Every structure is written in C-alpha cells, then in structure tokens.
Amino acid sequence: MSADFVKYPETNYFTSLILDYLSEKDELKELYNRFPRIENFDSQIEEKKKSYNNKIRKDLVEVLQDQYSGITVSEATKANIDSLSSEETYTVVTGHQLNLFTGPLYFLYKIVSTINLTKKLKKQFPTKNFVPIYWMATEDHDFEEINFFNLNGKKFKWNNADDKAGMTAVGNLSTEGLDEVFKLFSAEIGGGENAEYLKKLFERGYLQHDNLTDATRFIANEIFGKYGLVIIAAGDKRLKKHFVPFAKNELTRQISFQETSKAVGKLNELDYNVQVNPREINLFYLDHEIRERIIGKEDKYFVNDTEISWTKDEILKELEDHPERFSPNVMMRPLYQEVILPNLCYIGGGGELAYWLELKSYFEAEKVTFPMLLLRNSALLQTEKQNTKRERLNISLQELFLKQHELINRKVRKISNIDIDFSPQKEHLVEQFQGMYELAEKTDESFLGAVKAQEVKQLKGLENLEKRLLKAQKRKLKDEVERIAELQNDLFPNRSLQERQTNFSEFYVEYGEDLISKLMEELDPLESNFKILTFGK
Incomplete structure (x- = not known):
C-alpha cells in the first residue's frame, strides 16, 4: 500500500469556514478554545480536570457495563471502560448517526481518527489514560438520512414498516424488515471469505438484535472492539440526571439561544454560512411514541404537534422525575456530552465543526470546558x-x-x-x-x-x-x-x-481486515491533509 495526500484547499470540497479554521485565522480564534496540536493538550487536560464532576464516573461506568452485557467485549474495551473510574482518564469523542451498515466510508475515518488520537495522547502523557468514544446518535429522528447504504453503485434501502419511523428516536426502532435488505445485500456481495464475514456481520447485527441501537453497537464493536473503542448510548436516566440543571436553565432562561446567537452574528458578520440556527428552546420531549420539540409560550410549555402541555412548575417536576424524557437537539447535545464525559477533544466532519464553532460562549456561560475541535481524517481509496x-x-x-x-x-x-x-x-x-x-x-x-x-x-x-x-x-x-x-x-x-457515498463493504470484500489495519496505520488525526491511499490489485 502507498499513501499520498492533497492539501484540503486543493480539493475544492471544504468550506471557507473550515479552511480558515484549519489555517487558524485570527478572526475565528474567539470561537474555539485551543487548536488541536499535541502540545496544547496539556492545558486542555488541566482545564477539564478542574471543571469535570468526577462523581459522574461511577454512573458512566455502570451504564457502559450494562450496555455491553450480552455481547463479546475485547480486553482493550473492557480495560478502557474500567479506566473511566479513574480521575486520570480522559476521553476523545466522535459522534455519528445510526446509519444502516455504518453508512458511508467516513464513519470508519471518524472512528479511526478517534482511536489514533488516543494513542498519540497516551504516548505524550503516559501517566494518564485516554479512551476513544463513539457517541451513538440514538435520539436522532432523521430516519430518511440513515435508512440506506450504497454498494457497487446500488442503493440498499430499509423500508421500515414502523409507523413511528421518523417520528421518534431512531435508536428505539425495531429492526423488522432488515431481513429483506440482508437478502439483497447477500446476493450483491457474492462469495469468498471476506464476503461471508460481511454477511455474518450484517445478519448477527440486524437480524439477531431487536432495535437499531443494539444492532449498531454490535457492528461497531465487531469492527473496532479490538482497538479499545467504547460505544455509548447516552439516553440512560442515570446519565441524563446529571444534565438536569442545564436543561432547567434551557427551559427557564434560554441560555443556549442567547449565547449561540452571538456566535451566529459573528459568523454572519464574517460572511460564513451558518450551519445551524438556534431555537429559543433547544430540547425535545421524548418517549417511545414521539420525539418532538418543546415550545415555551406565555408561561406554559407545549410539545409540538401534540396535546401535551405543562405549567413551569409541572415541566420542572417532569424534568426532575424523568430526565430521560428530555432530549437535547443539535445545539445542546454537545453540552450534554461534555457534562457527562471527561472529554478533551471532539472529532467530526466539516459540518459538525461548523456548528460546534457556534457554541463556545454557551459553554462558558454554563461553566463547562469547551473541547478541542479536530477535523476528522478524509481519504480517497484507490487501487494500483x-x-x-x-x-x-x-x-x-x-x-x-x-x-x-x-x-x-x-x-x-x-x-x-x-x-x-x-x-x-x-x-x-x-x-x-x-x-x-x-x-x-x-x-x-x-x-x-x-x-x-x-x-x-x-x-x-x-x-x-x-x-x-x-x-x-x-x-x-x-x-x-x-x-x-x-x-x-x-x-x-x-x-x-x-x-460520502460508498459503504466500507465495497472495499472490505476485496481487502478484508487489511482495510481497517491500513487505515489505522495511515490516518494521522493531527495531519491536516486529504489522504490518497492506494491498495494492491
């Protein structure tokens, strides 16, 4: 295998905002904490150490142990989960939707970037522990964005018969109907050792698990478990309870709207496209039937498109009693993540970093350490x-x-x-x-x-x-x-x-485990270039 690169500006696929961020343009520096260079992590660790509530660690470990029960856990992942009990353990996080069979290739690049950064940090700070986290977007409800993958120029789509698809959290959706996708996928992928592995992975993931959360965890763990990846579904009540004070502030003071609006104004002033515009209340109400946004009006609160409503006192009691029913949207999820995890860095694509750059003043208002923001690795795979x-x-x-x-x-x-x-x-x-x-x-x-x-x-x-x-x-x-x-x-x-298009199986069927191991070898998360990786054959 050989590796080459193209500089990000030469690809013409990245926005001016991301290119200016990568070049550390002065006008953007107020929108982030520290630029992700290895020498800057020392200060980031110290700041996070002072602000993180270490009492959360016990609940975090218990939730992860419960979520991993029933599946094979590698020694590396088990050690990483256990290490989260220690105040000397920190995380690096990437998040991703529950795309069918991982969706496009960059799912792999995100996770490889995350794992490889923890390795670099361990080498730089050997007395501390660093855990790679994949945060599953279990509370997302954009079903149409995740219900397909592309293989050999063909689209494999899951037509879920669940009436709630697209209305409630996708993580709760039944895997019913994926047997039909499995038949089509099996016919397309053909025979051979690698093809049989992929068929078994799909079958064990989706046909032997009842919901999309468990299926996605199984598949990601099978691919990356041996590298110590820890996968979290953060909707558990034991974790959500730690977010209650921040959700209360959102309901009663609309802090996120006030603070992020300042950053949006700054970005508009600099002629950048704004990725996400905040709402006055950036919380959804969530149960097994719905995930709908909460709207405040004249001292009352309503759940959009339903008859559910509360007075101020009633909704605050509902929040205290059932914090798991309050789901942060894209503007609040980052804060929730940073409250419950001892996190140093978030790794995401250009679109994700664009909305993170709207959030720093909100974090400061809530006295939560803002993480470093690192653009995930990008790559083009080609044959000789x-x-x-x-x-x-x-x-x-x-x-x-x-x-x-x-x-x-x-x-x-x-x-x-x-x-x-x-x-x-x-x-x-x-x-x-x-x-x-x-x-x-x-x-x-x-x-x-x-x-x-x-x-x-x-x-x-x-x-x-x-x-x-x-x-x-x-x-x-x-x-x-x-x-x-x-x-x-x-x-x-x-x-x-x-x-952004091709599923990993198109390459895995040809190269097998070498695909993952070569990505692990060649993708340096702190190298700011678009990699061109050439495989044999």
Whole structure:
C-alpha cells in the first residue's frame, strides 16, 4: 500500500469556514478554545480536570457495563471502560448517526481518527489514560438520512414498516424488515471469505438484535472492539440526571439561544454560512411514541404537534422525575456530552465543526470546558490499477478533484494538437477596446455604452468559438475523454467524495481486515491533509 495526500484547499470540497479554521485565522480564534496540536493538550487536560464532576464516573461506568452485557467485549474495551473510574482518564469523542451498515466510508475515518488520537495522547502523557468514544446518535429522528447504504453503485434501502419511523428516536426502532435488505445485500456481495464475514456481520447485527441501537453497537464493536473503542448510548436516566440543571436553565432562561446567537452574528458578520440556527428552546420531549420539540409560550410549555402541555412548575417536576424524557437537539447535545464525559477533544466532519464553532460562549456561560475541535481524517481509496491509469492519463492528484467538465477541458487542451485557449485573443481584444473607450470619452461619452456592448458581444463570440472548438476536439479525442470520465466516476461516485457515498463493504470484500489495519496505520488525526491511499490489485 502507498499513501499520498492533497492539501484540503486543493480539493475544492471544504468550506471557507473550515479552511480558515484549519489555517487558524485570527478572526475565528474567539470561537474555539485551543487548536488541536499535541502540545496544547496539556492545558486542555488541566482545564477539564478542574471543571469535570468526577462523581459522574461511577454512573458512566455502570451504564457502559450494562450496555455491553450480552455481547463479546475485547480486553482493550473492557480495560478502557474500567479506566473511566479513574480521575486520570480522559476521553476523545466522535459522534455519528445510526446509519444502516455504518453508512458511508467516513464513519470508519471518524472512528479511526478517534482511536489514533488516543494513542498519540497516551504516548505524550503516559501517566494518564485516554479512551476513544463513539457517541451513538440514538435520539436522532432523521430516519430518511440513515435508512440506506450504497454498494457497487446500488442503493440498499430499509423500508421500515414502523409507523413511528421518523417520528421518534431512531435508536428505539425495531429492526423488522432488515431481513429483506440482508437478502439483497447477500446476493450483491457474492462469495469468498471476506464476503461471508460481511454477511455474518450484517445478519448477527440486524437480524439477531431487536432495535437499531443494539444492532449498531454490535457492528461497531465487531469492527473496532479490538482497538479499545467504547460505544455509548447516552439516553440512560442515570446519565441524563446529571444534565438536569442545564436543561432547567434551557427551559427557564434560554441560555443556549442567547449565547449561540452571538456566535451566529459573528459568523454572519464574517460572511460564513451558518450551519445551524438556534431555537429559543433547544430540547425535545421524548418517549417511545414521539420525539418532538418543546415550545415555551406565555408561561406554559407545549410539545409540538401534540396535546401535551405543562405549567413551569409541572415541566420542572417532569424534568426532575424523568430526565430521560428530555432530549437535547443539535445545539445542546454537545453540552450534554461534555457534562457527562471527561472529554478533551471532539472529532467530526466539516459540518459538525461548523456548528460546534457556534457554541463556545454557551459553554462558558454554563461553566463547562469547551473541547478541542479536530477535523476528522478524509481519504480517497484507490487501487494500483486506478493509480496507474491516472498516471497514464497524465492527471495529477489535485486534478482528480476538479469538476468533471473542468478536468476534461483541461486535459483536452493539454493533449490537443491545436491550441484551444483564446485567452491571448481575449486580452488583445480588451486592449483594443480600451483605446475605443478613450476615444469615446474625448468625443462623445454617450458612445461609451455602445462601445461596451460591442466589447461584450465580441468577447462572447470568442468564448462561443472556443467552446465549439473544444467540443469538436472532445469528439476527436472521444476515447481519451471517456477514459478520463470513467476514472473520475469510479473514484468520485455521484460526482461526490467517495467517503460520502460508498459503504466500507465495497472495499472490505476485496481487502478484508487489511482495510481497517491500513487505515489505522495511515490516518494521522493531527495531519491536516486529504489522504490518497492506494491498495494492491
């Protein structure tokens, strides 16, 4: 296997906000605590040590031990769970939805980044323990976002018959109906040792577990358990009770709305797109039937689209008695996570980091340490054959990331035996018209508009001629164009990043456990580049 990289700005797939964050632009520094460099973790550890409530550790360990009962737990994971009892143990967290069969490839990259960072921290701080955590988004309710995965260009979709799908927390959903997906998946994946492993993994995960939470835990544990990954479903009452004071503040004082609105204003001022706009109350009410947002109005509280309502005193009593029924939304979940975990760093994709950058002042108002924010690793997986084809076509790694029409036009110009770049002619035309502008100003300024119209017309004529010649050359170089398009379509399915489209099974069936072990070897969470990994065959 070989590894190369492309710098994030060269991929054209990352927002200006994330690129500016990675370059530590001064204007953004007030929106985060410390930048994730290994030398900054010492201060982060000290700050978290002072602010974290160590009484939570007992409940945390008990909940995790209960959640792991009934499945095979590796020695590494068991040791990590036990170590959470110690005040010298800290966590690194990534979160992810309960996507069917892990969803797209970046699920793996998130977890590999998390595990590898804990290894680096242990080497840097050998007297402390660092536990990689996968926080399952069990209380999410976006069923349509998680009910499919893509394999070999085909979409495998779970048509859940549960009337509550999309209405309540997805973690509670029955796995009914996944036997049909299993049949289709088994037929597609074919035979061989790796294919049989994947079939068994799917079958044991979804057909031998009753709900999506347990199924997802089983699968993630099977893939990453030996590396010590700890998987948590945080909806347990024993954990939610520690969040009661913060949920109370949300209901009575709307702190998150007040504080995050400041950050949203700052981001708007800097012309960045805002990822999430806060609501006045960022809590949902949750039971087995519904997960709906709580709305405050005239000293009363209502659950949206239901007849459930409370007075202020009633809802606060409900919160004290049943904290597990109060579910934080995307703006509050990060705070909940950082309250119950001794966490140092959150690892996520660009979209996740974008909304975390709205939250620092909210954390400060609630006196909770804001974690470091680390962009997860990104990678493109290719075969040696694909890499050889790229080299023969004389396409650079950076050019692979161009839009397809840009890539083809560039290559056609490069390999064509005639020059189809009219830039010199356009420049010459602009220079000629500059003289006409000067003449019009000296004679009759009313002619300036006519001169401008003529300039636009002639430039457009040159552009059209250039496009027609390019089109003719593409026809002439049809085979070359088709090879370029085919290669890019293979590596960028649906004209998107492979990691956002393709399921890990497409590569696991070919490379087996080597896929995971090579990712563990090659993905450095503190290396800020987009990796290109070339596998044999």
